[in-house]
Amino acid sequence: MKQTIDILLIEDSKSYAQGMELLLKQHDKIDNVFYAPDYKTAMDVFKAETIDIVILDLNFETSDFDGFTIAKKIRQQYPGIKIIILSQHTRKQYHQELFDNNLADAYLDKQLGVKETYAALDAVSLGKKYVDNNILEMLEIETWMRVSKREREVIELLSQGLTQKEVADRLCISPKTIEVHTRNLFERFEVKNTTELAVKYIQYKNANREDVEDSKPPFQI
Structure with a gap:
């Protein structure tokens, strides 16, 4: 070159x-x-x-x-x-x-x-x-963030601060079903509570820019 x-x-x-x-x-x-x-x-x-x-x-x-x-x-x-x-x-x-x-x-x-x-x-x-490194971190997050449509709905609502009962009411399913989904998500993503689960989900959303329509020029050092 x-x-x-x-x-x-x-x-x-x-x-x-x-x-x-x-x-x-x-x-x-x-x-x-x-x-x-x-x-x-x-x-x-x-x-x-x-x-x-x-x-x-x-x-x-x-x-x-x-x-x-x-x-x-x-x-x-x-x-x-x-x-x-x-x-x-x-x-x-x-x-x-x-x-x-x-x-x-x-x-x-x-x-x-x-x-x-x-x-x-x-x-x-x-x-x-x-x-x-940003890309590598995003790829790592996406690797483990394999969730069903229902699991995604549960995480979305939990990340908004709703309780498991409130999530069940919102989705018109039993609290027991929400409990099962939540327990499975905790085990899969190696978290101990809904706060940690929500943090990981928000990292995933931010990494994949799901709510971002436009990019800003890379002016920041």
């Missing part, structure tokens, strides 16, 4: 892209940062410039392509280019598909800080794979 790095950022959020561009240009090895809001523009940049690293929003969606499809096309047409994936919705299946099919060189939380972003760039530049 060259002494300096040329980057193409493929991102459909202009405000996020502008923030990321400012961040990237502070890195001493980065020469140029190009921006593509869609697949066609990205292909035009590839034809006109020598790109070393692509930073791609996995949740990038158009009527024609999503992030996975774009990553596959880049790998097929430009196999020497490194691909860093950004995502605000971490899923184990995403991680497996990206790395099992060699679609990514790095996988980053979209709300990552400056230091971690630079660490990923440095690792990828040296030909290494990189998954940031």
Whole structure:
């Protein structure tokens, strides 16, 4: 790879892209940062410039392509280019598909800080794979967070501070059934009370950004 790095950022959020561009240009090895809001523009940049690293929003969606499809096309047409994936919705299946099919060189939380972003760039530049710690923690949480629809409803209500009897009333099932669900959840997730269970569930929700619609630019160090 060259002494300096040329980057193409493929991102459909202009405000996020502008923030990321400012961040990237502070890195001493980065020469140029190009921006593509869609697949066609990205292909035009590839034809006109020598790109070393692509930073791609996995949740990038158009009527024609999503992030996975774009990553596959880049790998097929430009196999020497490194691909860093950004995502605000971490899923184990995403991680497996990206790395099992060699679609990514790095996988980053979209709300990552400056230091971690630079660490990923440095690792990828040296030909290494990189998954940031936030992603790894999210994947670990998702691994154990395998619950049925009913169990999820029980945890949701318990995390809101309802008692087991109140949960039973809300779901129109017997308190005994709630007791069984709760006991099973305690054993599975190795917690001792509803407070600890709720904390783990909230960690899961936060990790997977279930209630987050937009990501903020990674301006925090």
